[in-house]
Amino acid sequence: xxxxxxxxxxxxxxxxxxxxxxxxxxxxxxxxxxxxxxxxxxxxxxxxxx
Numbered sequence: 178x179x180x181x182x183x184x185x186x187x188x189x190x191x192x193x194x195x196x197x198x199x200x201x202x203x204x205x206x207x208x209x210x211x212x213x214x215x216x217x218x219x220x221x222x223x224x225x226x227x
Contacts, residue, residue: 178208178220185224197225 189195200206200217209216 181221182224185221186227189225189227195225 185198198221200221203217204214205211206214206217208220
């Protein structure tokens, strides 16, 4: 997750109109896995918002 957050943060800084990212296998994403898949979106949202 730290690598993804850093990469997204760099993209947001470089491209002011950066629109977001897609979680392809959202239902079993980490952290959270199938018990709490929303944790992925919850943790990545701040990086996307800049």
